[in-house]
Amino acid sequence: MDCLLQVRELTVRYRLEGDHDHQAVAGINFEIAPGEVVGLMGESGCGKTSVAMALLGLLSRDRVAISGSVMFRGQELLCAKERELRKIRGAKISMVHQEPSIAMSPVIRVGDQITEVLHAHRQWSWKHCREATLALIARVGLSKTDRIYSAYPHQLSGGQLQRILLAQAMACEPELVIADEPTAALDACSQAEFLALLRLLKRQKNISFLLISHTPEIQASLADRLLVMHEGQIVEQGSLQQLYTTPSHYCTKAMLRRTRTTDFRAFPESEVDSKELSTP
């Protein structure tokens, strides 16, 4: 299998004050093939975001100890120089962040922030980059592209901002997009639309996604393969079909196969309620 990303024995340890070290990620192994959506699923605090940060080299080396190997198309990322990494970030591997309202500069127009990414990687003129940005804004499903381009982050809704973040991540046509809880800040309707958008883009552009989310419903709707993380380790991995039909680890079972019709009030009177609920 032609591998896009190969992670071996990745360990991330945060150096805290005193002698306490916090090991966020403990020797994980996984691969991502081209055009594949790999879901990284786990509770909050299990180390998912640390993995994403480590892949892009965004953790400051003097406070974090990282070891292991991350091979992207045969190139080792963990010991690459900053100059090399800069070429890859945003252009080959990019990230869609969790909280759209703080992921952008509040004093620069959102369109310009997308154009910045293009300008940093392509040798085009600013004007050319700007035109490309307008096309990108349209591609992520936003109409009135001119108005959106010149808007500031605080003028847009959460859903619109999240799409802008996606446009920013897709600007240079990367091969791998890391989506960190991409719908956490959205409400139900925007969530559904955003996931549909991701699905569409994946089909059109054959991009690989590393989808980080603790919500089983989101993983179920997008992921091809799942990595279940718990306390810094990957406790189970496999295709969605495998993990859904035959989960082995209790975490996987808890997340994918939980019976979501149990009422919280487990006392005699509510037996009536749960009967009412079971009518589909």
Added chain:
Amino acid sequence: MNEATQTAGVLVRAQGLDKNYVQRRGRPFGRAELIVRALDGVNIAIPRGKTLALVGESGAGKSTLARCIALFEKPDRGEIWFDDQNVANLRREELFPLRRRIQFVFQDPTSALNPRMTAEEIIMEPLLIHREGAGERRREIALQLMEQVGLPSASSEKYPLEFSGGQRQRLAIARALALNPSLLILDEPVSNLDVRNQDRILQLLADLQHSRSLTYLHVCHEMRLVERFADEVAVMRDGKIVECQSRAGLFGWPKHPYTRALLDAMPSVESIFKTRVAEGIV
């Protein structure tokens, strides 16, 4: 309003609530002002000892309504009755004794807890403000409450930062219970937590409601969760309540098209998986 509220007795009733916010355009030379109608003729009744879930998209006015009922803000128009007492226009001194009976749990426990106070100090703070108990007795109450919410009393001297997200929310709940309130208003209390913690906290809330006969006004945007904890559900949109029914009624036979749209946007893992298998994608 349906039969359930009339027979069980209503703890909080609000009628005709209006609240407008004025958003200035912020230009020194401009005059444009935007008036946002956060609440538009809202009528609501919270039955005693039950949970009323308030659902809707962000920006619908849920938090504004919660804050008005919590008496944090005065509505521009309308009446609010708490236990048959008209509370919408009371002065500050008159409101003070009322505040022990209405408590609030916020969405983000990290910003709702003073990072410089230890766990027990946080729980004792309301006792201090309302001059309840004295010295050692307060500490006892605080430790008891910690046990009741599932926090080990040995960690009473820890700071909020040393707890996990779920534990912080438990701490916030313990603080809300310190004065033995009748009404607990919860504004998206589990939205910032992951799935396992969500379940745990919701179970805790259910147990507490049963053991202390609490009434809850629970604001939540996730219909999947609402289905599992609510007795009655009120759906809000653009400052208005578009539908208010018992849980079974709303989920079984939704009346308003907006409610139906909300319900459609929440499929379960099972149905998603089956759809994908059917489409041949998995």
Added chain:
Amino acid sequence: MRYVARRFFHATLLLCVISFACFALAQIAPGDFFDALRLNPRISSETVDHLRSEYGVDRPLLVRYGHWLHSVLEGQMGFSIAYGGPVAPLLRVRARNTLLLTATSTLLAWLIAVPVGVWCAARRGTRVDRVVGFAATTILTFPDLLIFLLLLLLAVRTGWFPAGGMESLATENMESWARILDLARHLFLPALGLSIVTLPMLFRHVRSTVGEAMTAPFMRVARGHGIPQARLLFRFALPVAINPLISLFGLSVATMLSASLLAEVVMSWPGLGPLFLEAILSRDVYIVAGVVVLSSVFLVAGNLFADLLIFAVDPRIRVGRQDA
């Protein structure tokens, strides 16, 4: 427009209150201009009284204030007993000199503080940062007077710069570029002293606001998109840090004014400072009122300018939420 008009109205009100308070305090302070004359035994008290009534010094406070206001509106700003003429032309010349000095030193101070502050913010915690921080703190602890005196010492000992004044004696005969050069030589030391005095606080503020902007989440996100370091600093971090710095600018006008008083007196720069001192000591009350009002005008104008600048620069305040 309403906003600006409102600010102007407030400013005018403020100036009236300040000038009246100035007058009232001068009245309460014992003595007036002619007291010095009284000490001279050869001048009879009748003469003094006559002089006093001639100059209107013995009239009640409100009347004198009313006359002064009238005079301000006429553009005269009262009458200086010591200089024997209207106050306004006096102030005009001196104010121009003070403005020249404060503007130059403000420019100098910011030109040094901003790059150094940004540079240190980018290297927070390193040895370089700590050394520069230590130097700034040391300068801060030096009394202003000491700094000016040291510069004066430098001038006198080395003769590179003149030790006072604004122009050399033969300026009328020089060509324009030579005159400018001469002015610059005279201006250099006072401006340098004034900027050294205000530099440390400025530097620390720049360093902290830029440092804070650099730890904002969007910076890491931008880095994650591969944006080069220099662009990150100037295109992303600095614009966010600008807002508190502009407010600081408004405030620094006030400190600059009070520090310039000392600078002008010590370095003999013919600005408002020495005039003010002289007038206070001799109870020439109209000059005092005039200087106070003028300084207030500078202050208020500086703050208004800063506020308008923030409006222009920060989109969060300028543009409200639209339905995009």
